[in-house]
Amino acid sequence: MxxxxxxxxxxxxxxxxxxxxxxxxxxxxxxxxxxxxxxxxSAVFGPLQRFSAYISDGLSKYSINFKSSASLSEENKKLxxxxxxxxxxxxxxxxxxxxxxxxxxxxGLKDENPGFQFLSAAVVGRDALTPFRSFTLNQGxxxxxxxxxxxxxxxxxxxxxxxxxxxRCVVQTILDPAFNAGVYEIRSHEExxxxxxxxxxAKGFCRxxxxxxxxxxxxxxxxxxxxxxxxxxxxxxxxxxKEVLDETADISCYAVIEPGVDIGxxxxxxxxxxxxxxxxxxPAGE
Amino acid sequence: MLLRIENKKIYxxxxxxxxxxxxxxxxxxxxxxxxxxxxxxxxxLVSAVVCISMHEREVSGIFIGLFAGFLWDAYAGGIFNFNxxxxxxxxxxxxxxxxxxxxxxxxxxxxxxxxxxxFYNTSYWFKEYIFNFTKSPGDSRAVFNPYSGxxxxxxxxxxxxxxxxxxxxxxxxxxxxxxxxxxKQN
Numbered sequence: 001m002x003x004x005x006x007x008x009x010x011x012x013x014x015x016x017x018x019x020x021x022x023x024x025x026x027x028x029x030x031x032x033x034x035x036x037x038x039x040x041x042s043a044v045f046g047p048l049q050r051f052s053a054y055i056s057d058g059l060s061k062y063s064i065n066f067k068s069s070a071s072l073s074e075e076n077k078k079l080x081x082x083x084x085x086x087x088x089x090x091x092x093x094x095x096x097x098x099x100x101x102x103x104x105x106x107x108g109l110k111d112e113n114p115g116f117q118f119l120s121a122a123v124v125g126r127d128a129l130t131p132f133r134s135f136t137l138n139q140g141x142x143x144x145x146x147x148x149x150x151x152x153x154x155x156x157x158x159x160x161x162x163x164x165x166x167x168r169c170v171v172q173t174i175l176d177p178a179f180n181a182g183v184y185e186i187r188s189h190e191e192x193x194x195x196x197x198x199x200x201x202a203k204g205f206c207r208x209x210x211x212x213x214x215x216x217x218x219x220x221x222x223x224x225x226x227x228x229x230x231x232x233x234x235x236x237x238x239x240x241x242k243e244v245l246d247e248t249a250d251i252s253c254y255a256v257i258e259p260g261v262d263i264g265x266x267x268x269x270x271x272x273x274x275x276x277x278x279x280x281x282x283p284a285g286e
Numbered sequence: 287m288l289l290r291i292e293n294k295k296i297y298x299x300x301x302x303x304x305x306x307x308x309x310x311x312x313x314x315x316x317x318x319x320x321x322x323x324x325x326x327x328x329x330x331l332v333s334a335v336v337c338i339s340m341h342e343r344e345v346s347g348i349f350i351g352l353f354a355g356f357l358w359d360a361y362a363g364g365i366f367n368f369n370x371x372x373x374x375x376x377x378x379x380x381x382x383x384x385x386x387x388x389x390x391x392x393x394x395x396x397x398x399x400x401x402x403x404x405f406y407n408t409s410y411w412f413k414e415y416i417f418n419f420t421k422s423p424g425d426s427r428a429v430f431n432p433y434s435g436x437x438x439x440x441x442x443x444x445x446x447x448x449x450x451x452x453x454x455x456x457x458x459x460x461x462x463x464x465x466x467x468x469x470k471q472n
Contacts, residue, residue: 004382009344013378016348020367020374027367 095122095267102268105154113233117274119143121151123267124168133176133201134159139271140167148279150232150272156260157181157225157236158269169271173263174238175201182228183208183238185255188216191226194238194257204263206239208255209247217255219243230279233272299469303338303350306461310334311357326446331358332406333455335373336380336399337462340390344381351377372409376402392459399455403448411436411444 004010099120110116125136139145141164149161151171159173160181172179177196184191185208196206211217221241227234239257246253313320314330331354339347354377355370380398388394415436 004386009348009378009382012345013348013374016352016374017371020352020371024367024371 098268106270109155115276119271119273121269121271134170134172137169140165140169142166144273145169145271148231152270153261155237157238174206175263181232182226183223184226185217186222190217206257208257211253215253217241223257230277233275295469302465307354323450326450328450328454332402333399333451333458335377336402337459339377339381340384341462341466343385344378347377347381348374372406392456395459400452403451407444407448411440
């Protein structure tokens with residue numbers, strides 16, 4: 001035992017450990033809280049550390065880790081729940097964004113027509129056979145929706161309410177051949193009414209019939225509601241003239257109108273429950 | 287001339303040991319480079335220091351342990367030279383034991399590795415979890431306050447790390463033996 005403690009190995013060990021402890025005490029009182037040896041080693045092997053981290057990043061997709069199936073399963077459930085929460089937030093965000101878009105487009109209309117009473121509504125159903133001709137909204141008589149209330153998107157006419165339930169209503173769009181509304185062309189001031197046919201409706205167009213042969217309406221003209229009849233307020237944008245064609249049945253012409261809004265893509269609309277000059281509600285079709 | 291060749295073999299051996307220690311430090315301390323088993327990493331540097339010290343005895347063991355400890359401290363950002371002191375001690379003790387009372391074979395290597403890992407991990411765990419003093423507001427005295435869950439972490443992390451290190455040690459042992467045989471003096 002005495003030989004062990006007097007051996008050169010033990011003496012070297014004692015000196016080295018004493019030096020390390022001295023460095024430890026010095027580090028404890030130093031400003032940087034590190035020993036000179038650690039600083040030197042960090043500086044010398046710093047590039048190696050960075051290189052090894054770079055290699056590790058590159059190999060991370062191949063890394064082999066053994067984890068218990070229980071912890072993996074728990075982690076999986078947690079991530080799935082997080083995904084579900086995020087998905088719901090995303091849906092709410094998209095809905096809010098669409099509503100905001102609608103309100104932004106409608107803001108100018110409200111400013112110009114302070115008497116307009118709006119009610120926002122979501123499209124909750126479409127007729128499976130003719131998706132552009134009618135759809136169902138999630139507002140009804142409980143919220144003062146009545147038959148013949150105009151339905152708009154921004155400042156564009158979409159259609160009118162044709163039936164009302166307490167919490168739902170059905171909208172007949174401008175692509176329904178049974179729909180008609182008094183309109184005029186903005187530049188030429190020629191008046192008429194908007195309607196459509198089955199063939200045009202399938203293509204997503206309306207028509208402005210019974211135009212004079214010498215009509216001044218040309219492609220690119222803009223068509224808005226005229227307010228005649230009291231069902232729709234004046235100057236709701238209907239669409240743009242795509243072309244002017246001759247009727248086959250008589251000598252008049254008709255204009256093919258491209259609606260100002262894509263009816264098939266609507267998710268939110270506004271119902272005009274009241275406006276200045278509105279006629280009292282009458283049953284649909286009269 | 288013969289002496290210079292023998293010296294070259296010794297220098298080459300220690301150069302290879304140094305490279306081995308560097309590679310082991312990189313593998314151990316860089317996340318993703320070496321597989322983790324159930325979240326536990328092997329302490330490759332401890333087994334490397336033990337294996338080299340067993341073959342090279344206590345004085346070489348001291349400096350190998352010192353070098354490995356400095357590297358580990360640099361990676362871990364450890365202050366106070368903890369790893370350097372621990373690995374120097376492990377290198378010295380393993381080298382001295384093999385030099386005096388133990389044989390140099392894989393069984394003793396397993397025993398020494400297990401003992402060194404337990405010594406290192408228990409000291410580290412004690413330093414991190416048990417040896418903790420906190421001051422309450424308004425009280426100038428620091429009170430001994432071990433972290434809760436200390437035993438759970440010892441049983442689920444530190445002890446399994448020892449086991450995994452011991453399991454992987456034979457590869458390191460035979461590699462060091464190969465290096466020594468290839469660079470042995472005649």
